[in-house]
Amino acid sequence: MAKEKNGYLSARESRRISKENRRIMGEYEKKRKRKNVDENEYLTTMHDKNNAVEFDNLHSYFFTDAGTVKSVDGVSFNVPIGKTVGIVGESGCGKSVTSLSLMQLLQRPQGQIVDGEIRLNRGEKAYNIAETPQEIMQDLRGNAISMIFQEPMTSLNPVFRIGDQVDEVIELHEGKGKTKEEIRKQTIEALELVGIANATGVAEMFPHELSGGMRQRVMIAMALACHPRVIIADEPTTALDVTIQAQILDLLRELKDKINASIMLITHDLGVIAEMADYVVVMYAGRIVEKGTAEEIFYHPAHPYTLGLMASKPVVGKEVDELYSIPGKVPNPVNMPDYCYFKDRCEMCLECCKGEYPGEIHLSDTHVVSCYRYYEEHKEEAAQKVNKELMAIASMAAKNDKEVAEDVK
Amino acid sequence: MTKYITKRILLAIVSIWIITLITFFTMNAIPGGPFNKEKATSAAVIATLEARYNLDKPLGEQYVLYMTNLLHGDWGISLHSGRDIWTDIWSRFQVSAKLGGRAAAVAIVIGIVLGSIAALTRNKLPDRLIVFFTTLGTAMPSFVLATLLLLVFCLKLSLIPVWSSSDPNYILPVIALSVYPMAYITRLTKTSMLDALNQDYVRTARAKGVSKVKVIFVHALRNALIPVITYVGPMVAYILTGSMVVENIFTIGGLGSVFVTSINNRDYPVIMAVTIFLAILMVIANLLTDIVYKLVDPRIKLD
Numbered sequence: 180m181a182k183e184k185n186g187y188l189s190a191r192e193s194r195r196i197s198k199e200n201r202r203i204m205g206e207y208e209k210k211r212k213r214k215n216v217d218e219n220e221y222l223t224t225m226h227d228k229n230n231a232v233e234f235d236n237l238h239s240y241f242f243t244d245a246g247t248v249k250s251v252d253g254v255s256f257n258v259p260i261g262k263t264v265g266i267v268g269e270s271g272c273g274k275s276v277t278s279l280s281l282m283q284l285l286q287r288p289q290g291q292i293v294d295g296e297i298r299l300n301r302g303e304k305a306y307n308i309a310e311t312p313q314e315i316m317q318d319l320r321g322n323a324i325s326m327i328f329q330e331p332m333t334s335l336n337p338v339f340r341i342g343d344q345v346d347e348v349i350e351l352h353e354g355k356g357k358t359k360e361e362i363r364k365q366t367i368e369a370l371e372l373v374g375i376a377n378a379t380g381v382a383e384m385f386p387h388e389l390s391g392g393m394r395q396r397v398m399i400a401m402a403l404a405c406h407p408r409v410i411i412a413d414e415p416t417t418a419l420d421v422t423i424q425a426q427i428l429d430l431l432r433e434l435k436d437k438i439n440a441s442i443m444l445i446t447h448d449l450g451v452i453a454e455m456a457d458y459v460v461v462m463y464a465g466r467i468v469e470k471g472t473a474e475e476i477f478y479h480p481a482h483p484y485t486l487g488l489m490a491s492k493p494v495v496g497k498e499v500d501e502l503y504s505i506p507g508k509v510p511n512p513v514n515m516p517d518y519c520y521f522k523d524r525c526e527m528c529l530e531c532c533k534g535e536y537p538g539e540i541h542l543s544d545t546h547v548v549s550c551y552r553y554y555e556e557h558k559e560e561a562a563q564k565v566n567k568e569l570m571a572i573a574s575m576a577a578k579n580d581k582e583v584a585e586d587v588k
Numbered sequence: 589m590t591k592y593i594t595k596r597i598l599l600a601i602v603s604i605w606i607i608t609l610i611t612f613f614t615m616n617a618i619p620g621g622p623f624n625k626e627k628a629t630s631a632a633v634i635a636t637l638e639a640r641y642n643l644d645k646p647l648g649e650q651y652v653l654y655m656t657n658l659l660h661g662d663w664g665i666s667l668h669s670g671r672d673i674w675t676d677i678w679s680r681f682q683v684s685a686k687l688g689g690r691a692a693a694v695a696i697v698i699g700i701v702l703g704s705i706a707a708l709t710r711n712k713l714p715d716r717l718i719v720f721f722t723t724l725g726t727a728m729p730s731f732v733l734a735t736l737l738l739l740v741f742c743l744k745l746s747l748i749p750v751w752s753s754s755d756p757n758y759i760l761p762v763i764a765l766s767v768y769p770m771a772y773i774t775r776l777t778k779t780s781m782l783d784a785l786n787q788d789y790v791r792t793a794r795a796k797g798v799s800k801v802k803v804i805f806v807h808a809l810r811n812a813l814i815p816v817i818t819y820v821g822p823m824v825a826y827i828l829t830g831s832m833v834v835e836n837i838f839t840i841g842g843l844g845s846v847f848v849t850s851i852n853n854r855d856y857p858v859i860m861a862v863t864i865f866l867a868i869l870m871v872i873a874n875l876l877t878d879i880v881y882k883l884v885d886p887r888i889k890l891d
Contacts, residue, residue, distance in 0.1 A: 282795055284791065284794055284795060313800075317797045317798075317799055318797060319797070320794070320795055320796065320797035321795060321796035321797035322797060325795065325796075326795045328788060328791070328792060328795075330788050333787065333788040333789065334788040334789055334791070334792045335789055335792065336789040336792070336793065336807055336811070337789070337811065337885070337886070337887055338810050338811055338884065338885055338886060339807075347793075347796060347798065348796040348797070351796065351797050351798065352797060385886040385887070387886070387887045398792070401792075401796065
């Protein structure tokens with residue numbers, strides 16, 4: 180992206196970008212808005228029948244007036260049926276955009292899936308979400324895939340009663356041939372399922388009459404009402420206090436097993452991940468830097484960014500003067516470097532890190548990392564350049580997390 | 589709810605009383621009197637007339653007298669025409685209300701529809717056209733618009749007949765009266781609609797699989813209307829009582845023109861009556877607004 184030296188765009192440059200954006204967005208929108216799309220265009224086959232969702236080289240971009248933001252830039256991972264996949268990373272790393280892409284809820288027309296596939300397993304059929312037209316998407320949302328948002332305080336419509344809001348989703352997807360009373364009965368059951376006492380009374384209330392924890396329970400009831408195969412939980416506990424947080428997480432885990440759904444858990448809280456996830460995906464600046472099973476990530480973290488994340492958490496029973504923090508800041512999303520995105524903040528850089536973005540290295544069948552340190556030819560150099568202190572704090576924090584989580588279970 | 593309404597009515601009575609006080613003393617402070625005509629009238633005649641209408645008494649006493657009569661349901665008679673004020677005001681109000689009611693309905697319906705369209709087509713052609721015309725609508729004074737309409741459609745094109753009380757043609761006056769509030773409602777609706785569409789609950793609705801149309805007209809619009817209601821209540825009261833400018837230009841004998849002529853004539857009881865009438869309407873409109881507000885937004889507590 181062309182940029183002026185002082186960091187600001189000239190008016191002419193900005194106009195050129197927005198004109199270009201309009202053209203690009205127009206093309207994508209035209210494609211999106213087509214009517215009567217042939218089924219073959221969006222039906223696909225899963226690469227593995229045991230996966231609920233497969234993200235395959237997903238690219239989701241935002242065409243802003245300051246330039247193209249590559250929020251998700253080539254992300255691939257699988258969500259196996261009945262498992263929980265934790266996606267972790269700092270704000271703006273693309274974890275929410277990944278999940279919104281799966282729902283086709285990117286802020287259009289600026290946000291577009293420009294490349295890659297998202298395959299959704301619906302038993303007999305598999306959908307490629309990237310190509311699925313609007314009408315079909317409406318049927319999938321809230322039905323096959325549902326989402327729990329991070330802001331229970333504002334995610335419910337303030338002017339409608341709780342019962343009506345839950346009714347709506349049931350009516351949309353499972354309401355055929357049902358009377359209002361039958362739907363309401365199902366709503367009450369859904370509310371009871373998430374542990375709301377006096378569900379009949381709560382159904383008549385407005386959102387502002389409920390506490391944050393209650394509202395999040397309502398959101399979960401709404402998300403689970405139609406027995407989805409995939410539940411996206413986008414920082415479901417961020418806005419809640421710690422005791423409620425634990426309750427909500429337990430509830431999610433319990434309900435997931437009950438309906439055999441998969442959970443995509445998005446969070447920046449490693450404690451939550453340790454407690455909930457079977458698989459972990461670590462994202463940084465729109466790309467996956469490391470992925471693997473929870474054991475692999477917590478007992479053998481490999482990528483320097485993962486180590487940094489782990490090290491910046493307080494550890495139970497250990498007193499420190501100052502918590503570790505990863506130095507530097509995330510590169511400008513409009514102007515990403517052409518080498519490893521984490522290089523400038525990395526404390527364990529090698530000579531070769533100046534080169535192009537590192538490829539994926541398999542440490543085991545499931546454990547994948549994108550870092551030059553694990554290339555066969557750089558292993559020796561890597562062994563010399565180790566920040567022992569960072570490694571020590573990180574592994575202690577990670578083990579602590581995992582042990583606490585095991586205790587909880 | 590009843591308690592709240594009772595409280596509001598009591599408060600309203602107090603504010604109307606204060607309005608009578610202020611109006612009574614300021615209008616008497618204006619130089620001139622009801623019997624000062626261009627043609628000189630002899631001092632003796634004026635004195636007799638003033639004595640007859642109690643205008644020779646001290647102001648305080650006049651006020652007490654006026655209020656006592658008013659509380660007995662007597663609005664007095666016009667010093668100018670000698671007719672009963674209440675019958676006059678009531679019949680004139682019906683003329684204004686018929687016109688104003690139509691104008692208010694047009695303004696609200698078209699305003700909300702245009703505002704929603706503008707919000708949904710943001711920065712595209714329909715939005716830009718709507719923004720242009722609403723800016724024009726809010727900027728153009730009603731007397732310019734009314735005169736223009738008369739000139740073009742009645743005189744030059746002879747498409748629409750000039751207003752007559754026996755066969756009223758509402759089109760032009762309704763346009764002249766409704767353009768400003770319509771433009772204002774359009775802009776209000778657009779802003780609050782854009783705001784509502786960006787709210788988390790709209791995203792939730794879409795995540796539930798609700799269709800786009802339903803998201804807009806069920807989930808967003810109801811929330812978007814909350815600020816619009818605040819404006820619409822007093823606007824309706826204002827428009828019902830008639831615009832002096834528009835009524836004068838179209839020579840419609842409504843309440844607005846009564847107000848102007850009564851002030852010009854220093855017709856004290858008429859000025860008082862029209863002011864109080866307007867105040868009562870305003871108070872009712874505000875109370876209704878608050879109640880509608882509560883019905884639309886359950887978060888609002890009236891007490």
